[in-house]
Amino acid sequence: MAPDLPVRHPTDHIRKDLTASVSLFLASLPLCLGIALASGGPSLSGLIAGIIGGLVVGALSDSEVSVSGPAAGLAVIVADAIRSLGSYESFLVALVLAGLIQLVLGFLKAGRLSSFFPNSVVRGMLVGIGIVIILKQIPHALGRDTDFEGDFEFQQLADRENTLTELVRAFADPAPGAVIISVVSLAILLGWSAMTNRGNRFFDWLPAALVVVVAGVGLNQLFRVSMPEWYLGDSSGHMVRIPDLSGASLSSLMNFPDLSALGSGRVYVVALTLALVASLEALLNLEASERLDPLRRVPSSSRELVAQGIGNITSGLVGGLPVTSVVVRTTTNIVSGAQTRLSTLVNGGLLLLSLFFAGSILNHIPLACLAALLIVVGVNLIKPRVLAAIYGEGMSQFIPFLVTVVGIIFTDLLIGIAMGAVVGLLFVLYTNSQASFRVIREGNNVLIKFQRDMYFLSKPQLKEALQSLRPGDSVLVDGRYATFVDSDVYTLLVDFAETAKNQGIKYELRQVTQRKRNEPTYAPI
Known part of the structure; x- marks a missing residue:
């Protein structure tokens, strides 16, 4: 010992x-x-x-x-x-x-x-x-x-x-x-x-x-x-x-x-x-x-x-x-x-x-x-x-690590750290936006399921998912597991209801509201 x-x-x-x-x-x-x-x-x-x-x-x-x-x-x-x-x-x-x-x-x-x-x-x-x-x-x-x-x-x-x-x-x-x-x-x-x-x-x-x-x-x-x-x-x-x-x-x-x-x-x-x-x-x-x-x-x-x-x-x-x-x-x-x-x-x-x-x-x-x-x-x-x-x-x-190393070598300690931290933050934001919702399709039945809070960074991916819907689809947007929905995201979802109607898409929002962080959610256990 x-x-x-x-x-x-x-x-x-x-x-x-x-x-x-x-x-x-x-x-x-x-x-x-x-x-x-x-x-x-x-x-x-x-x-x-x-x-x-x-x-x-x-x-x-x-x-x-x-x-x-x-x-x-x-x-x-x-x-x-x-x-x-x-x-x-x-x-x-x-x-x-x-x-x-x-x-x-x-x-x-x-x-x-x-x-x-x-x-x-x-x-x-x-x-x-x-x-x-x-x-x-x-x-x-x-x-x-x-x-x-x-x-x-x-x-x-x-x-x-x-x-x-x-x-x-x-x-x-x-x-x-x-x-x-x-x-x-x-x-x-x-x-x-x-x-x-x-x-x-x-x-x-x-x-x-x-x-x-x-x-x-x-x-x-x-x-x-x-x-x-x-x-x-x-x-x-x-x-x-x-x-x-x-x-x-x-x-x-x-x-x-x-x-x-x-x-x-x-x-x-x-x-x-x-x-x-x-x-x-x-x-x-x-x-x-x-x-x-x-x-x-x-x-x-x-x-x-x-x-x-x-x-x-x-x-x-x-x-x-x-x-x-x-x-x-x-x-x-x-x-x-x-x-x-x-x-x-x-x-x-x-x-x-x-x-x-x-x-x-x-x-x-x-x-x-x-x-x-x-x-x-x-x-x-x-x-x-x-x-x-x-x-x-x-x-x-690896990329934030590499940016930090190169930044320290070719500038100085603090600038290199700042460069790595910014790149690291961008990766965090990108990763979170990518994993914030899932799209599940079975035939014409489509489920868009929020898996976490929805910030404006998720808007481009969500917009692409909505644009990929086809006439005749039956779509459910499930927001039960998002304790916060950004205003831009919420507006996009609400406005798409009119687009869905014109394209012959059945479209439903379930518990998608602009809840604040401190408001309780009511997702079933």
């Missing part, structure tokens, strides 16, 4: 969570720094948001595996907001207000709205993000580090390239040192996973991500001595780069809200935009984390909004970027074996420590080895058996 229920054994889950927290920290660190650059905020604003996402949201969220921090999907919104409001301090006011709005949404139980997103879209989101992670990390693995880490949009913010042209340029001029580091890192990760699956306790205890980082740093330093042309250097171009904080006081590192911005109407527009977009991304990630969680725990979505709201209020007060639950970090957490929120909390603590004590060490980590770590995370999101299962469920599931 022990292997099946690891969470019931405190020592086991603590070990797994601590191991996962190291991998999560190493993946989160460059993402926090890169998203800060992409957002146009202070260099430390991303790390501050990552710390708050780990320590504050991690403690308050109802999810054991979801991880919050700065989100790439909000980078463009943040950059535009800073420009329109005139200063980062004014933006922080909008962020605090956004957190208050999220609190209200959470108390109003608005989190249940996440259940309206089709499963095909949520699954498409996971696969789409997995593909984007791989496509975006391949250039870093090849030594082309011109784009920000954490920029997952098709049109890149840093170098004005797009995902595909960046790949072409990376393959055209790879850096040999980065290639070797990334290939060795991938080999370590895959080999480590294979040995862990065989039950080797040593490989289970030691985080593979830590070994990858040590190997990456060691190889780069070896190149410096033996192969200078392969050496990646210690510049920010190819390395993690935490700003030097030596001698600085804590207060001098933070930005604080400029309350005079409360007089600007634009602040409230930005606050509402941030609240809605961040809440949507958090709720979608929560749905995704439920699917990825091996223990299939179901957290409260409304409590998640409260946690996110408190996190954004805190982040805004101390100069951080917006916080939301993020798929990349959550997937890294789960893939690394996390069992409880302890991994998220330790990740936040490690980010805090790195801010003051580990910069000189972490700044020697090549982005190429971290790219290998994220590529493995992306591969874990793309599972062929899941793709086959979705295809087997029919086009009504």
